[in-house]
Amino acid sequence: PKGDTVRREAIPDDLADRAAEARAELIEVLADVDDELADIYLSGEEPSAEQLRGAVRRATLALKFTPVFMGSAFKNKGVQLLLDGVLDYLPAPNDVANTALDVAKDEEPLTLPTDASANLVALAFKLEDGKFGQLTYMRLYSGTLKKGDFITNVKSRKRVKVPRLVRMHSDDMEDITEAKAGDIVAIFGVECASGDTFTDGKVDYAMSSMHTPDPVMSLAVSPKDQSSAGNFSKALGRFQREDPTFRVHLDPDSNQTIISGMGELHLEIYIERMKREYNTDVVSGKPQVNFRETIRAPAKFDYTHKKQSGGSGQFGKVQGRLEPILTEAGLASNDVEFEVEIVGNPIPPQLIPSVEKGFREAANSGSLVGHAVQGVRFVLEDGASHVVDSNDVAFRLAAQGAFRQAYAQADPTVLEPIMAVEITAPTEFQGSVIGSINKRSGTILGSESDESDVTVNAAVPLNNMFGYSTDLRSQTQGKGEFSMVYDHHAPVTAQTQKELVTTFARKRAGKD
Template identity: 50%
Template structure:
């Protein structure tokens, strides 16, 4: 029976006040020591961690008696309707009141969990996924990420993933724990592949955030935290690698609270740490749990070791006090000094987790097969089923054409990039081009009327395509079903393109393997073949029902570009173009364009590794050898002040001519927003309304190429106040050209400047190399934010311009004897130094001159 759901009915001791923990550095009486020097928020004392030696194992209790039995279901509670409350850094976090009862749902739906596993790179995420698959019976043997057998982890199916020891693509599988059905998506930890995390979290109901017990909260951990908040995903935190030297789970819990600004408390206390780790104690049930057998598959439960009782009671009191801050039921009991039972603690943890005001913390070591089964228990007990989560869609106007849906920006970008790739050669994959044509033929603006989806099989189908792959049998489209049932052979409608298609084949994924299924009900995740679509497309019943669209994905802008050409002229045809078209279709952050000056193909992405992987995949999967240019930073341009424009476009060459006038101003977008905004403040009829779309289109085109360096313009507001028109010679082309030239007129007078991408960099290295590492960063124009020493290692946080980070990996390895590592993510764009702007302008002018000579 599950440790988190097995309620023995024992009441907690009456809490008159918060037990005061010892203030000494250690206590020989109970064998405890402080594991955190960081002050806890709101005056909370750090938790104690037991370091008692492992007791001998007098008996081994086989897990087979309980493995596969369902933990009793925790009370099903719904998330608060739409308050989207997140705890704040200051003050007590908002409490989650008891949720109202939900309508009766299918029992199978209540047993379903859709979860993702996310982490900073090298936190043990894929190792954890491998153990989850083993303990749930999905695989028969455990293989390591960099194992000596050369097999590799199950969820790393690509050859490149196994060679490099990193996850590149998210992988989906399903498993059964007790009577719960769990869909699992394992996501990459490297920031270059952040779109994989974005689209996974977009369709998941809950997540497991894995943190390293030594490194704690790292840069990509913060990114994942922001992504989970963006998509309102409840999470459980698993502190992994307790077996490593220097592990400090109490410090990591404090980092959770201070860096994520969320209430957190450990549900477990480790029995030993580092090399002495041999089990965990469940602080709710007050039981010691040991993981025996060759692979930790045998669970043994015993009484808490005597020397750990005080630490367990302190951790339990801290859990209850934390819950009292975020849960109304426990808060009232705590204030009334009433006893709080195990059932009430479990129910409160579930309510607060689903409300996203609290994250329960589990402990263990996936590599040492410790704590994984109890994590699975917590997934079932605390993370929501599909009926617990509120998902909304936009009801589209009945009069609207079906060529457009709401929230399809990411899909349009992917399709547009595919078109650019196809333009490289005469023969290419035309599917993405057709999708882009559909977007271009957009209907008038749609009335956005949000409504809540019901995870009910009898309701009309609503589903979202969130990931594309090209497989042996054609394009594989991953689908989350939110409402209704998706059936093999059913006719479905792509809301964005208006195309009706029959579902030829429906499969359940297990990494790279697949099993055919007849149907996928509401709340399920599956994949289908034969769909012409883009990431973010909404599918509904083709036979009728409401025309709706789901919110699409957040797609970050690329930060780095490079030129790529086939090494041999014979490779410059269909294979090269097909590879680019496929990759840009699958990955919205991978962009392809043709440089109008040099006629080179330019690929853009999230980092050097991101683009390197696609270059290698092109060589392996398509046999195309390519020549790659030096990486180039994606700068941006903007304006610093306001300027007005008054431009009249005239062209007369016999017959109908062109005439259009625009009057207005150009200014920085308020609040430092990087979006480009078009504002219509026309009064009167000097500009006929049918020409407004052409004026806005001209503004958008002008923003694509800045006048200083040719980079895209961001953060400007184009306000149209007046204009001129001619009854015969005015047309869309004339107003588009007038808008472009008016923009350039004001841009020259508005104090344009160049912005460079600045990265948040985190470097970890042995302390002996600290001076050299900081010196190297300073030479790269870094701003050092913090330097933290933990044991023999130091972690340095800095902000560094991306242009200064090229070649840093080689420098760091040579300067730390191969022991240093770093990660970075985009922080923001900031004004570049004048010397750099001047160099960029000179290079841009030379490029234009070279283009004119060709």
């Protein structure tokens, strides 16, 4: 009844001819992509079932052929054949070259051996809340993991003990004492995030990049009723562990919970999951795009912070320049850099870190729209100090004042996230799709057509993509679909910048 037993019978007479045609077509297609079967086919021999299986496996591993199975999970039909197909045709762990990143060498790629005697490298790829706490699913790429071993999280550098090791069989758990390269196991009692890499501490390898992109969109959320507050917090905590690109913080001004992610759909999915998995209805505000600020010209600063209020005061003077950092493509870099070009010791060396701290604090909020500043370098050239009144606070505030002074003169501009958008729709709607992208200030990068569909690639400001899924459905009679990923930040138009600056000034004036 559960599809455990596979019944094999002769092909009915009325389907025999169609089955023979399908087999002949399969042999022809495989002969085009597999040399061994091509030799058998050209010699006029009839390949055996074993030879066909071997050809399908070789072509599948070479990514030249994709086997498709028919069945119904609901009716439990074809399940065993699919599982047999996984074993027969898909690559075993040692058939695939796995690439790790050497963190100690600036994430230089290297090939990992699927070898149980090598150093342990394992990836936590799924988290689950169970009655015994967090259950972490882990894929072992190399080495051996034993119950009671100590393993190191490459990202957090925490060393943890493996208290319990299990092999999952659907909902059933089988306790095991060890697992080897190629195995997928689950571990209890190990706090981590999805995508974290664990090693035996002897190597510094990561299976996925340690660098996660900054979120491009934010949303204010709150539970609909206060009784759901506990589940609301629990859900947000779990989602952050599962997804490094999903961030949560509390806005200090409005006291609202803000969730941030990689787009409108990304955040909508988590709101829907809160409702479905935690029975928590969520009230959300209007999505907000995560703008950035940068400068387009260098500017000098010469700023003195002086404060006297009886007793020892505060004194700090900094001089230097603020300059833009550009990528090879001429866009504002994501970096914020601090350099020291001082000759002698006009500022005591122990107070230089205070200058850097003040600069980085000031760069967290630009003066145009209050968003973080990127692509800027603060170069400290000179300064002055006082034997009594110069301290950490004085130079931190001096750096903040110097940054604001130079920033206003450095042609500041607002940056917005640009998304790489791919739209697929029937060919007859190509004109409507391209028109809708142009209407949203997008740039068409290219398009490809086949017999029935067209794929359009474009770069579109995220701020103009709100509600696009609804528009696309109406323009294409529900047949169009699109995907988008963050690409880069680019300057907004003069009109958009004027509107954003005016809105921010009005908001700040109301707060004051």
